Amino acid sequence: MTLISLRILSSKAIKPAAPRLAALSQSARWYTVASNPTQFASIDEKTPLPQSFNQPLSVASQHAHGRLRYDWTKEEIEAIYHSPIMELLYHGANVHRLHFNPREVQQCTLLSIKTGGCSEDCKYCPQSSKHSTSVKAQKMLDTDEVLNAARAAKAAGSTRFCMGAAWRDLAGRKSNFKKIVGFVKEIRAMEMEVCCTLGMLNNDQAKMLKEAGLTAYNHNLDTSREYYPKIITTRTYDERLETISKVREAGISVCSGGIIGLGETDVDRVGMLHTLSTLPSHPESVPVNALLAVEGTPLEKQEPVKVWDMVRMIATARIVMPKTMIRLSAGRVRFSEPEQALCFMAGANSIFTGDKLLTTPNNEYNRDQQMFDTLGLVPKPSNLRQGSDNPDYVANAAASAAASEKKECCGSHSCSSHAHA
Ligand code: SAM
Ligand code: DTB
Ligand code: SF4
Numbered sequence: 213m214t215l216i217s218l219r220i221l222s223s224k225a226i227k228p229a230a231p232r233l234a235a236l237s238q239s240a241r242w243y244t245v246a247s248n249p250t251q252f253a254s255i256d257e258k259t260p261l262p263q264s265f266n267q268p269l270s271v272a273s274q275h276a277h278g279r280l281r282y283d284w285t286k287e288e289i290e291a292i293y294h295s296p297i298m299e300l301l302y303h304g305a306n307v308h309r310l311h312f313n314p315r316e317v318q319q320c321t322l323l324s325i326k327t328g329g330c331s332e333d334c335k336y337c338p339q340s341s342k343h344s345t346s347v348k349a350q351k352m353l354d355t356d357e358v359l360n361a362a363r364a365a366k367a368a369g370s371t372r373f374c375m376g377a378a379w380r381d382l383a384g385r386k387s388n389f390k391k392i393v394g395f396v397k398e399i400r401a402m403e404m405e406v407c408c409t410l411g412m413l414n415n416d417q418a419k420m421l422k423e424a425g426l427t428a429y430n431h432n433l434d435t436s437r438e439y440y441p442k443i444i445t446t447r448t449y450d451e452r453l454e455t456i457s458k459v460r461e462a463g464i465s466v467c468s469g470g471i472i473g474l475g476e477t478d479v480d481r482v483g484m485l486h487t488l489s490t491l492p493s494h495p496e497s498v499p500v501n502a503l504l505a506v507e508g509t510p511l512e513k514q515e516p517v518k519v520w521d522m523v524r525m526i527a528t529a530r531i532v533m534p535k536t537m538i539r540l541s542a543g544r545v546r547f548s549e550p551e552q553a554l555c556f557m558a559g560a561n562s563i564f565t566g567d568k569l570l571t572t573p574n575n576e577y578n579r580d581q582q583m584f585d586t587l588g589l590v591p592k593p594s595n596l597r598q599g600s601d602n603p604d605y606v607a608n609a610a611a612s613a614a615a616s617e618k619k620e621c622c623g624s625h626s627c628s629s630h631a632h633a
Pocket of ligand 2: 322338374376409430432469470499500501504541542569570571572573
């Protein structure tokens with residue numbers, strides 16, 4: 213309460229507001245001058261400011277302006293990341309409030325439409341055929357199973373449905389891909405946002421997914437360029453970045469983040485955030501996963517991630533990518549309600565709901581709804597919410613109209629209804 217009142221003051225307003233502020237909190241003696249959050253002022257002018265208060269408390273405070281920047285240096289991000297944790301949390305929370313309603317948390321639902329038997333060797337993943345885990349290879353789910361799961365997710369309040377497949381890429385999977393394109397169309401018709409994570413894409417596949425109405429494509433960088441080969445040897449960091457750029461060029465929102473707890477250093481965590489925040493545009497969403505160490509994977513013995521490491525990652529991501537949805541993703545099941553509250557406070561505003569992620573357990577649905585009640589959180593409405601006041605809806609409707617016009621046009625570049633002529 214006191215802090216909110218303090219933030220809206222300009223430095224000129226210090227004098228008249230001082231008695232009221234003192235009444236609000238007897239103990240509040242120092243506060244940030246809102247027009248410059250790195251400066252401090254004495255709450256009553258007779259009390260001199262201690263020397264130490266003439267300096268900014270943290271690098272996080274210097275960068276908590278909420279403006280979009282694409283030229284972050286690794287040194288800047290590293291300094292934000294290493295700010296004292298309470299400072300980092302506070303400034304993550306402040307930046308969060310500049311762009312989002314902090315009570316709103318997006319609820320997404322995951323479905324593994326093609327489980328196990330993956331040819332890649334990602335050390336963390338229970339679905340890799342290179343590891344001996346309890347996950348067995350299955351064929352792709354049929355249409356009814358997928359659409360019923362999407363309907364159930366919508367009924368449970370989820371606004372985004374994300375389909376995952378344990379594939380390196382879509383080579384040789386023409387008929388399955390055609391089915392997936394059909395799933396995307398059907399789920400969009402249910403007025404849900406749709407996301408897929410199917411491995412590497414080429415330009416044509418990205419274009420077809422866009423035309424089907426795909427909202428976002430999840431393709432994680434997972435860690436830093438330097439640490440990547442220690443975790444995955446069957447593909448390169450550059451291949452990962454290439455798919456991300458094809459997705460972006462096709463006009464699909466990019467969802468890309470990573471995992472902590474793989475044995476990486478702080479430098480690797482900062483390196484991944486640096487790559488993400490210096491892309492030509494910031495990802496629409498950044499999932500922050502805490503490794504779920506699955507028996508039978510090479511990382512089965514990794515120590516569980518501490519909540520303070522999640523808070524550091526989330527708050528740093530929030531400060532350097534202020535308008536991005538930051539998703540508290542895998543590993544949430546291991547965090548208590550107060551620990552999750554810290555993550556939301558730091559700037560996370562999206563979660564996966566539903567009792568299962570892809571192959572591992574997730575937080576129980578009813579417990580999540582109780583947590584929302586306890587913390588005063590509300591589900592974030594879909595970006596597809598109809599209404600001329602919703603810029604996402606307007607842009608989306610225009611894109612859908614253009615896509616259907618394109619389908620109906622004669623195909624000639626001189627045709628007036630040719631969307632991309
Ligand atoms: N095959 C596709 C791919 O790799 O992009 C999509 C599925 S893959 C399972 C999606 C993401 O799940 C991975 O990039 C990784 O970040 C996350 N993930 C997989 N196993 C995990 C685990 N054990 N703990 C935490 N996150 C995990
Ligand atoms: C992401 O970053 N996390 C989700 C989603 N994207 C596809 C996947 C988490 C998977 C956790 C391990 C499992 O359930 O198999
Ligand atoms: Fe396959 Fe994706 Fe798992 Fe890697 S993370 S093994 S690509 S399913």
